[in-house]
Amino acid sequence: MDSSELVELLSSEGLNLLDSLAPWKSTDDVLAAVSTLRKAGHSPALVAAALSQSKLRAKAVGKFGPFASRMLFTEAGLEQATRLQVAALHAGRFQSAGLTSIADLGSGIGGDAMAIAALDLAVTAVELDEVTAAIAAYNLAPFDNATVLNADVTAVDTSDFDGLYLDPARRTAGHSNTSRITDPADYSPTLDFAFALAGSKPTGIKLGPGIDRDLIPVEAEAQWVSVDRDVVELGLWFGAVARPGIRRSALVIGAHGTAELSADADSEDAETGTIGEYLYEPDGAVIRARLIGDLARRVDARMLSTGIAYLTSDTLVTTPFASAFRVSDVLPYDERTLRKELARRGIGSLEIKKRGVDVDPAALRRKLQLKGKASATLFVTRVAGRHTALLAERV
CATH class of the missing domain: 3.40.50.150 (Vaccinia Virus protein VP39)
Structure with a gap:
């Protein structure tokens, strides 16, 4: 949006037009909307500015809630x-x-x-x-x-x-x-x-x-x-x-x-240990703040491997600072073995998460040739220095 478009939009005609538009749903209706508004006598520049603002208002609901419907935006802003x-x-x-x-x-x-x-x-x-x-x-x-x-x-x-x-x-x-x-x-x-x-x-x-x-x-x-x-x-x-x-x-x-x-400083990492029944994936804010060790001690968990932000425990503790998963299988990271095991379980929907390994989740998903109605989460990471696959379900 340039200054001339903004001047048009901030006019009484522009604001009334913007507020009269139906909530933005998709780009499918843009051509019809443009045609209708142009036939009503609105200038091409004003129509484009109003429709762009309508789209931005819809996008802004996630940040501003109902206030978005009475605000103006730029894409970058x-x-x-x-x-x-x-x-x-x-x-x-x-x-x-x-x-x-x-x-x-x-x-x-x-x-x-x-x-x-x-x-x-x-x-x-x-x-x-x-x-x-x-x-x-x-x-x-x-x-x-x-x-x-x-x-x-x-x-x-x-x-x-x-x-x-x-x-x-x-x-x-x-x-x-x-x-x-x-x-x-x-x-x-x-x-x-x-x-x-x-x-x-x-x-x-x-x-x-x-x-x-x-x-x-x-x-x-x-x-x-x-x-x-x-x-x-x-x-x-x-x-x-x-x-x-x-x-x-x-x-x-x-x-x-x-x-x-x-905390008053980055926390010390928790001790590493064997895989328990539950796996915790810390929230990204906890990881960025380097408070993983404090979180581990709070939920009585241990780290899967040094320097990798996955925690494990034998008991489940509900916490807002991590997502919890129940580990169903621990497998070596081998694509052929994984493909067979997932096929045997009828898993057709697989969420893939990885840390500490060079794996492209999208490419791996294609290679696994998933079929079936069941769903699961696959963690590919290092445990005791070895590449390991953990099959789990969200708690």
Whole structure:
């Protein structure tokens, strides 16, 4: 979306048209919708912009729930936007610290700023891109305690704010067909700039969960967050918005609610041992936070092999920090043997998981020639240094 399309969309005609569209379902109906809207007298540019927004709103429901139906987006802005339930937790840190005036530097479409404003904190959302800043202003319009500034965050005077929040851009410029930036030196603003600000006042910095851990400042609280088993971010917290004594944490959000595993440092690995009746696959946030050893001790489990994030136990302990499986068979990792064993069991649907071995699950699935109505999970990993296949079922 360019600025001219946005101007059309933000007109009364454009917004009324957008709100009148039926919820987006698939691309199958696009041609018919375009034809109908064009016959109604709407311009091609407005029709394209409205339909694109309708599609983005449908995609945004996973992050913003019912609020998505009254928001505007860009493709890149939606991709990087914080899920509303996670943004609420970010905002809660500033509120708990007694801060009242927050600068959201690099606000994107305004997701985090919305959550901050909803807690009655004054927030200034700063966004360099003109179109994205206009969209943030639209999304924040219901809050009279929110201001949007179209500016370069590196040029903003932050001295009057109590706290700072940064979400450095990790995608190439543009509003569609963007790609991820992998080098932190190319983030906007750079990590060096963000960390320098963090030394001046309470600050939160949102980063991708796979960032090099060596870049994490020693004074930061590092919290990896997963939603429905998908690791969505690494949050770094400094000053009053960081919690005393915590340097590593895994926040797990799902149907169970919210649960957290935290420590003052990476945990020591648990002892390795023989395969028990149950296998645990730790949540990705626990793995990223390197708290696997603490989790193992919590559920009275042992590690299958040194350096591999699978745990095993003789008893079942329910935990939000791992998925549990009942092990039915332990087999040598041999494709011919596996094919015969799976055929004998009539397994036609197979979930394949692997750690510590060079296996392509898609290629392996084809070679196994699965047939039957039964289902199972296959773990391919190392046990006591040997490649091993574990046939299991989810608990």
